[in-house]
Each structure stands twice: as structure tokens, then as C-alpha cells.
Amino acid sequence: MGKYRHSDRNRSNSVWFKTLDETGKVIRDYPQAACFAQIATKPSMAANGGYYSGYGMDRNTKTIHVYRNKSNMPYDVPEIKRWIADLNEMGFPCRFVGDEITSDEEKQKSFVKDTVKTSLRVAALKIIRHGNSAPVDPNKFYNFFVDLKDYKDKSHLFSTLSLIRMLSESYMDHVPERYFEMIDSDPSVDKFQALQTAHKQGSVSGGHAVTFEGNGTNISHSALMKRFEKTSADLWDGDLAINNSWRG
Numbered sequence: 075m076g077k078y079r080h081s082d083r084n085r086s087n088s089v090w091f092k093t094l095d096e097t098g099k100v101i102r103d104y105p106q107a108a109c110f111a112q113i114a115t116k117p118s119m120a121a122n123g124g125y126y127s128g129y130g131m132d133r134n135t136k137t138i139h140v141y142r143n144k145s146n147m148p149y150d151v152p153e154i155k156r157w158i159a160d161l162n163e164m165g166f167p168c169r170f171v172g173d174e175i176t177s178d179e180e181k182q183k184s185f186v187k188d189t190v191k192t193s194l195r196v197a198a199l200k201i202i203r204h205g206n207s208a209p210v211d212p213n214k215f216y217n218f219f220v221d222l223k224d225y226k227d228k229s230h231l232f233s234t235l236s237l238i239r240m241l242s243e244s245y246m247d248h249v250p251e252r253y254f255e256m257i258d259s260d261p262s263v264d265k266f267q268a269l270q271t272a273h274k275q276g277s278v279s280g281g282h283a284v285t286f287e288g289n290g291t292n293i294s295h296s297a298l299m300k301r302f303e304k305t306s307a308d309l310w311d312g313d314l315a316i317n318n319s320w321r322g
Contacts, residue, residue, distance in 0.1 A: 079251040080148045085244040087282075090215075091235075094137040101132045109282060110235050113138070114228075116311050131310055140218040140238055147216055148247050154216065157241060157250050164266050165299060166234040167224040171217040228312040229319045230302040233284045236316065237269075246278050266295040270320070280317045291322035 088106040093113060095101055104112055113131035149157070151172050158170040218238050225231040240249040252272040256263055270285055270292040278286045285292075301319050 076248075076251050078149060078153050078254050079247060080150070083148045084146045085148060085242070085247065086146050087244050089239060089243075090141050090143075092139040092141070093132055093135040094139055095134045096136045098137070100139075101134060110232060114232055114314050116313075133310060136222055138220045138222070138235065140220070140235065141215040142218075142242050143215055147242050149241055149250065153250065153254065154241060156254070158218070158238075160253075160265055160269075161234065161237055164269065164295065166230075166237055167221065168234050168238060169219040169221075171219065222309060225309060227302040228309050228314055229316050231309055232314060233316055233319070236282060236284050239282060240273075243282060245276075246283060248276055249273055249278065249283070252276070267292050284316055285320040286317070289317055289321050293320055293322035297322070 086106075088108060089110060090105050091107065091110070091113075092103045093101040112129055113135075115129045147154070154170055154172070158168060161168060220231065220234055220238075222231065225234075240246055249272045252275055253268055256268040256272065257265065273283055273285045274287040274289075280286045280289060298319060
């Protein structure tokens with residue numbers, strides 16, 4: 075166990091995520107997916123003119139919700155918040171929601187508590203639930219949200235998803251810790267350069283990470299953002315070129 079990373083916790087190479095529409099309703103859930111390819115890959119045209127099932131992001135998608143079981147997260151909340159805050163500072167908009175999410179069960183209890191007298195609360199809960207079992211409490215997950223409105227470029231969007239993934243993926247979860255250690259040792263260091271260097275100091279593969287050892291020199295922040303601005307790769311049908319974008 076390092077200063078920040080709990081290497082003794084369960085880890086997984088998989089990702090858990092959902093696509094949400096403008097109301098927050100789940101369009102599709104991708105539990106324990108190998109990667110984000112199912113929403114990153116351009117839909118393959120089927121012989122009948124339709125799309126093969128499972129590939130391509132639904133055009134009604136407004137938000138990508140990444141969720142991670144707490145037992146599979148090697149970082150504690152302060153470090154998660156620090157990582158997400160720095161990603162936002164560097165131009166990768168995303169949100170972290172930890173214990174703040176209230177389960178449907180708790181919402182039901184709060185509603186009954188606020189609107190029904192004490193003697194009737196038990197009966198009221200039974201009525202409001204319509205005899206159904208209480209839903210699984212989502213508080214067992216850490217939750218991350220990426221809003222598509224914040225992005226114009228596909229590689230920019232999926233760079234953010236990859237950077238969130240560094241918090242938890244097996245053998246790549248050392249990246250945030252190395253980044254934190256560099257910032258701790260020299261608070262004046264360029265955070266964006268430290269982020270890239272942390273990726274290049276270990277066994278990080280280019281398939282799941284924004285950059286890696288052998289992916290050229292570090293790129294400047296301004297140069298990367300200009301690349302994101304100039305591309306014509308839209309969020310649905312555009313080509314994905316994360317590693318190329320980050321190559322200095």
C-alpha cells in the first residue's frame with residue numbers, strides 16, 4: 075500500500091458505465107465492459123441498412139455515467155476528488171459524486187417522513203412501494219459523470235473517460251499516485267506535464283490510456299487543445315485518435 079493507493083483492494087480491468095438522456099434516464103447500461111469501445115466505435119452498417127447491435131453511442135445520449143463499486147476503488151474520496159478537480163482544471167470536464175447520491179429507498183423514507191404522521195409511516199411505505207422490493211442502494215458505487223455538451227471532439231471526450239479510468243484499472247491505477255507524488259514534491263510543477271509523465275513511468279498501455287512510454291514527447295496543453303479544436307471528428311461517427319492527439 076502506497077501513500078495514496080490501496081493496492082490491497084480488489085481491482086478490475088473492466089469499466090461500468092451507462093448512457094443517459096437529457097432527463098437522466100438510462101438509455102443503456104454497460105456493466106463490466108472491457109472498455110468504452112461500444113460507444114466509441116463507429117456503428118457498423120448491417121446488410122439491411124441498420125446498425126449492428128451494441129456498437130455506437132445512441133444519439134440521444136447527453137451524459138455518460140461511469141460507476142465503480144467502492145470495493146474496487148483503490149483510492150479514497152479525498153484523492154478521487156483531487157484527481158477529478160485537477161482534470162477539470164486541465165480542461166477535461168467531469169463530475170464526481172460519491173456518497174451524495176441518495177437511493178430510491180432513502181428518497182421514499184424521506185418523503186414519508188416529511189408528509190405522513192409517525193403512526194402511519196409503515197403503512198405509507200408499503201403503499202408507496204406497491205409491494206415491490208426496495209431497489210439496490212447505489213451508494214455502494216462511486217459515480218462519475220461526463221456531459222457531452224462540454225465536448226466537440228471525440229478524442230477529447232474519450233480522453234476524459236480514459237483519465238477517469240486511471241483511478242481504478244488494474245496495473246494502471248498507479249498513475250494518479252505518481253502524479254500526486256510529483257505535485258507533492260514540487261507544487262510549482264506543470265500539472266499537465268506531470269500528468270503525462272506519470273503515464274510514462276510504468277506499464278501503461280496505449281489502448282486504455284491517453285498516452286504511454288514510447289508515445290513521443292509530452293505535448294503542451296495549448297497544442298493539445300488546438301488539436302481538439304481543429305478536428306472534424308464528431309462525438310458519434312468521428313474517428314478516435316487519442317494517442318495520436320497526445321503525441322508531442
